[in-house]
Amino acid sequence: MKNRDRRRVYKSVSIMFFVAVVALTVVQRGSINMGAPFALERQTRMHASEGVAPRGGLEEKMSTYLGMKGFWNAGRPRPKARLTTAEPRVTENQIRGTWDVTSSNCSANLNLSGQAWFNGLEKSFKQFMLYRHCRFFPMLLNHPEKCTGDIYLLMVVKSVATQYDRREVIRKTWGKERLVDGKRIKTLFLLGKPSSEVERANHQKLVEYEDYIFGDIIQWDFLDTFFNLTLKETHFLKWFHTYCPSVRYVFKGDDDVFVSVENIFEFLESSSREKNLFVGDVIFKAKPIRKKDNKYYIPLALYDKTYYPPYAGGGGFLMDGTLVRRLHGAADTLELYPIDDVFLGMCLEVLQVTPVKHNAFKTFGLVKNKKSKMNREPCFFKNMIVVHKLLPSDLMHMWNLVNTDLVCSQKMELL
Numbered sequence: 001m002k003n004r005d006r007r008r009v010y011k012s013v014s015i016m017f018f019v020a021v022v023a024l025t026v027v028q029r030g031s032i033n034m035g036a037p038f039a040l041e042r043q044t045r046m047h048a049s050e051g052v053a054p055r056g057g058l059e060e061k062m063s064t065y066l067g068m069k070g071f072w073n074a075g076r077p078r079p080k081a082r083l084t085t086a087e088p089r090v091t092e093n094q095i096r097g098t099w100d101v102t103s104s105n106c107s108a109n110l111n112l113s114g115q116a117w118f119n120g121l122e123k124s125f126k127q128f129m130l131y132r133h134c135r136f137f138p139m140l141l142n143h144p145e146k147c148t149g150d151i152y153l154l155m156v157v158k159s160v161a162t163q164y165d166r167r168e169v170i171r172k173t174w175g176k177e178r179l180v181d182g183k184r185i186k187t188l189f190l191l192g193k194p195s196s197e198v199e200r201a202n203h204q205k206l207v208e209y210e211d212y213i214f215g216d217i218i219q220w221d222f223l224d225t226f227f228n229l230t231l232k233e234t235h236f237l238k239w240f241h242t243y244c245p246s247v248r249y250v251f252k253g254d255d256d257v258f259v260s261v262e263n264i265f266e267f268l269e270s271s272s273r274e275k276n277l278f279v280g281d282v283i284f285k286a287k288p289i290r291k292k293d294n295k296y297y298i299p300l301a302l303y304d305k306t307y308y309p310p311y312a313g314g315g316g317f318l319m320d321g322t323l324v325r326r327l328h329g330a331a332d333t334l335e336l337y338p339i340d341d342v343f344l345g346m347c348l349e350v351l352q353v354t355p356v357k358h359n360a361f362k363t364f365g366l367v368k369n370k371k372s373k374m375n376r377e378p379c380f381f382k383n384m385i386v387v388h389k390l391l392p393s394d395l396m397h398m399w400n401l402v403n404t405d406l407v408c409s410q411k412m413e414l415l
Contacts, residue, residue: 152183192224253316280317311345315363315388
């Protein structure tokens with residue numbers, strides 16, 4: 001073979017080799033890109049197994065994936081929350097009403113500054129009195145779809161921005177949304193704005209992202225402080241009256257409690273015919289605390305009666321949905337009070353409804369002695385509806401113990 005022929009052969013072989021390499025590279029890249037949707041689909045299935053319902057098609061999954069990647073971009077508008085069930089979103093004409101408060105402009109009531117009783121108050125109470133008339137604030141996060149259709153039990157949990165770990169454990173334990181004997185359970189967390197500037201800068205975005213994932217946070221534009229717990233109460237009552245025409249029962253509690261949904265259902269089956277049901281760890285003839293170093297101190301100028309009306313400990317209580325809507329009207333007739341538990345008792349008094357005390361609601365722990373082994377005994381928890389004051393790790397541990405094949409020698413007759 002001549003040299004010229006050899007060069008032609010080498011050139012042809014080189015060109016074919018180059019074309020083959022390019023083609024192989026294109027195929028490999030295509031395979032890599034094809035992997036992303038399938039990886040995302042696997043991730044979505046994993047979320048579904050953990051209680052977060054996946055969206056409909058691949059296009060929605062991809063948009064969710066891209067949305068999550070871009071969530072932290074500066075200036076990105078707040079996303080619509082993702083639903084935790086496969087139910088359709090609610091349109092405006094399906095909602096009973098809308099939240100009608102759009103402005104938080106509220107100035108101090110300076111008319112109080114010239115009154116002797118006001119000048120004698122502590123600084124925190126002065127602040128409370130100056131803005132006591134500011135009753136309602138705009139919503140930052142809203143989920144009216146939570147009350148779509150027939151909801152048998154709405155689990156409502158008071159929380160604050162920094163306590164994500166508590167909310168996460170509740171979602172995995174007693175607050176998990178599900179059907180029980182064909183009866184639907186939904187869960188909501190109630191939040192205000194982070195109380196400090198540092199928290200507002202660092203945690204508000206986290207709250208929005210958390211809600212983007214789970215779609216179960218209701219948030220209003222007031223600071224989450226101790227005295228503003230009553231605002232959280234009145235705002236929930238207004239929200240419930242606006243969006244929840246067909247919720248049968250409401251459990252309302254703190255984010256550090258153990259709750260037995262099974263025992264709630266058993267109790268409700270035995271009391272389904274009772275009207276104005278309001279049951280919990282009720283306190284009768286409680287006296288206002290006058291010691292200034294106490295968290296619940298109330299000056300005489302703010303409440304001069306000997307006893308509070310009967311009220312339930314705020315750790316957890318159970319209400320009839322119809323009564324909750326009536327409580328909204330009663331709350332509007334009263335001045336706000338610094339202690340939310342007592343304020344709700346005042347609302348019940350307006351309606352002439354006496355709350356029922358039940359021994360399965362333990363909002364101060366099982367026994368007063370915190371070191372007692374009884375406070376860590378799963379057989380006692382198994383027979384309770386509410387037990388207060390558990391850290392997230394303790395709640396998860398106790399939930400796992402109670403919901404295994406636990407054998408107890410005797411069942412306490414509490415339900």
